[in-house]
Amino acid sequence: MSTQADQDLEAGICKPKLQTEPTLPIYLKFTDVTYKVTLKGMRTTQEKDILNGITGSVNPGELLALMGPSGSGKTTLLNLLGGRINQPTVGSLTYNDQSYSKFLKCRIGFVTQDDVLFPHLTVKETLTYAALLRLPKTLTREQKEKRAIDVINELGLERCQDTIIGGSFVRGVSGGERKRVCIGNEIIINPSLLFLDEPTSGLDSTTALRIVQMLQDIAEAGKTVVTTIHQPSSRLFHKFDKLILLGKGSLLYFGKASEAMVYFSSIGCSPLIAMNPAEFLIDLANGNLHDVSVPSELEDKVQMGNSEAEIRNRKPSPAVVHEYLVEAYETRVAENEKKKLLVPIPLDEQVKLKVSSPKRQWGASWWEQYSILFWRGFKERRHDYFSWLRITQVLSTAIILGLLWWQSDTDSPKGLQEQAGLLFFIGVFWGFFPVFTAIFTFPQERAMLSKERAADMYRLSAYFVARTTSDLPLDLLLPVLFLLVVYFMAGLRLSAGPFFLSMLTVFLCIVAAQGFGLAIGATFMDLKRATTLASVAVMTFMLAGGFFVKKVPIFISWIRYLSFNYHTYRLLLKVQYEDITPTINGMRIDSGIMEVSALVAMVFGYRLLAYLSLRRMKLQSGA
Numbered sequence: 001m002s003t004q005a006d007q008d009l010e011a012g013i014c015k016p017k018l019q020t021e022p023t024l025p026i027y028l029k030f031t032d033v034t035y036k037v038t039l040k041g042m043r044t045t046q047e048k049d050i051l052n053g054i055t056g057s058v059n060p061g062e063l064l065a066l067m068g069p070s071g072s073g074k075t076t077l078l079n080l081l082g083g084r085i086n087q088p089t090v091g092s093l094t095y096n097d098q099s100y101s102k103f104l105k106c107r108i109g110f111v112t113q114d115d116v117l118f119p120h121l122t123v124k125e126t127l128t129y130a131a132l133l134r135l136p137k138t139l140t141r142e143q144k145e146k147r148a149i150d151v152i153n154e155l156g157l158e159r160c161q162d163t164i165i166g167g168s169f170v171r172g173v174s175g176g177e178r179k180r181v182c183i184g185n186e187i188i189i190n191p192s193l194l195f196l197d198e199p200t201s202g203l204d205s206t207t208a209l210r211i212v213q214m215l216q217d218i219a220e221a222g223k224t225v226v227t228t229i230h231q232p233s234s235r236l237f238h239k240f241d242k243l244i245l246l247g248k249g250s251l252l253y254f255g256k257a258s259e260a261m262v263y264f265s266s267i268g269c270s271p272l273i274a275m276n277p278a279e280f281l282i283d284l285a286n287g288n289l290h291d292v293s294v295p296s297e298l299e300d301k302v303q304m305g306n307s308e309a310e311i312r313n314r315k316p317s318p319a320v321v322h323e324y325l326v327e328a329y330e331t332r333v334a335e336n337e338k339k340k341l342l343v344p345i346p347l348d349e350q351v352k353l354k355v356s357s358p359k360r361q362w363g364a365s366w367w368e369q370y371s372i373l374f375w376r377g378f379k380e381r382r383h384d385y386f387s388w389l390r391i392t393q394v395l396s397t398a399i400i401l402g403l404l405w406w407q408s409d410t411d412s413p414k415g416l417q418e419q420a421g422l423l424f425f426i427g428v429f430w431g432f433f434p435v436f437t438a439i440f441t442f443p444q445e446r447a448m449l450s451k452e453r454a455a456d457m458y459r460l461s462a463y464f465v466a467r468t469t470s471d472l473p474l475d476l477l478l479p480v481l482f483l484l485v486v487y488f489m490a491g492l493r494l495s496a497g498p499f500f501l502s503m504l505t506v507f508l509c510i511v512a513a514q515g516f517g518l519a520i521g522a523t524f525m526d527l528k529r530a531t532t533l534a535s536v537a538v539m540t541f542m543l544a545g546g547f548f549v550k551k552v553p554i555f556i557s558w559i560r561y562l563s564f565n566y567h568t569y570r571l572l573l574k575v576q577y578e579d580i581t582p583t584i585n586g587m588r589i590d591s592g593i594m595e596v597s598a599l600v601a602m603v604f605g606y607r608l609l610a611y612l613s614l615r616r617m618k619l620q621s622g623a
């Protein structure tokens, strides 16, 4: 009897019609790959072996699965093969017999486990933006948009193309559809090599089967596909061409997936009951021989026990089984496999060399990239700006302030002093939140930054400018509303000129404070450290802002010049009172040129710092 999945597969729902455009074939070989990390303790430094001498290969048209228990090194191996971490400590890794070069990046698609997608964009928008940004310049906009539609059809996403992706707070597409969008994001550029980390985790077996069926089709279209997989069902297991089984970072099996059971039975390990092959293999890799025959070589190493059950289930310890499996593979298979890898790959020298040739054309000009990224950012974030929560926060603060300073008196010096307090608070309020919202930007988008290869200098600058300007038009709206309410209720000057100048001042303060947040976020790329520094800095800026302390010792008084609160406060005072009084609350009202210049310098200076920090991050991580 055929299941729903079979019917779906036959009906072509998940069987993509893959594109026929030529793909550069890439043969991936890896020999004796060993990877160690250095762990730094309080006093000692020690090396930890993550992978020990892994050898294998995968050819165009093949689907290689990396299997093993949790912590066995699958993700590390996948990251090494995909060029996402430094080259192996020992061993060799070649692509068409050439070593890794940065030009390979544009031929590699990498789908990570927690891939980054914008929650408020629809499936179609997500893939269209990816196509516009990443496809070569030689294609027209229409051709790129068509490519996005083709990928939607290939991946069977037609029905949900207008649904938003969704995230933790908004409902969107299903888990399986989300995974397909992530895969679509990568295959849109027609990569030669596709790497996937646990593409089926969290999915039911039918959806998982669809995904793996799709990977098989992608491989059949001439691509080289490598995926890690946790515990596949037996139907899913049979879809893999090749298999690597890892146990504690060592190779227990590499070869055709269909021959794995034969190999293990040849070394004396066969299931004693009907079992899913994947389950059997993971049990073995864990050193667990329950319901599995014990190889004759291990019979004298069985664990002794006292209880009846222990005597009946006498098995060798997991460590002994692991050692046996590693040794069996090394003595019976490894040498043979290594010899096979010495055979040159069946490609022309010229084709081979293409993997390291700088053929990549930019997906779009700087300006096009900027405008695509701007509109994408604008679409994604407009929901945040118009959320009721945000509007309520701003409006209720404005109303409370308005009530507290209700129609304040401007005729007495005391009344003016009180109003100055309100103006100071306005500067603090609009200088505080932008820092803390901007601080999250880059640490949160770190994965996106490297994913989109934003770390290429050209793309990074377009991304940076778009990311730091797409919010600005929206950033203006709520302050206008806020100031209108507060000024009206508190009886401050609401005529066009002064109100416009106050608005401009608050806007400068917001943009400078955002720059400060962006710079801290980009410099630390770590939310905890960034937030700690920001809270100390914001508090210092506020105290140095000139309202609370007026007689500041000379050796610390310079801090006020770094404070956006200080300059905002002085400017707001000037706009309100320049025609009324020369000094207010201990502050002399002057031309305001210095304050405007300081804020403008902060707007650009902090952003420049943030940009340089992102560049530095790129150089360090090699992203």
Ligand SMILES: Nc1ncnc2c1ncn2[C@@H]1O[C@H](COP(=O)(O)OP(=O)(O)OP(=O)(O)O)[C@@H](O)[C@H]1O
Pocket (backbone or CB within 6 Å): 037, 039, 048, 050, 068, 069, 070, 071, 072, 073, 074, 075, 076, 077
């Ligand atoms: N940079 C690192 N520093 C310290 N330990 C590391 C590092 N990278 C990996 N490891 C360790 O190496 C082992 C293998 O990790 P890896 O993530 O590759 O396993 P995995 O097989 O993918 O596991 P899972 O299925 O749970 O994702 C783990 O014990 C992990 O803690």
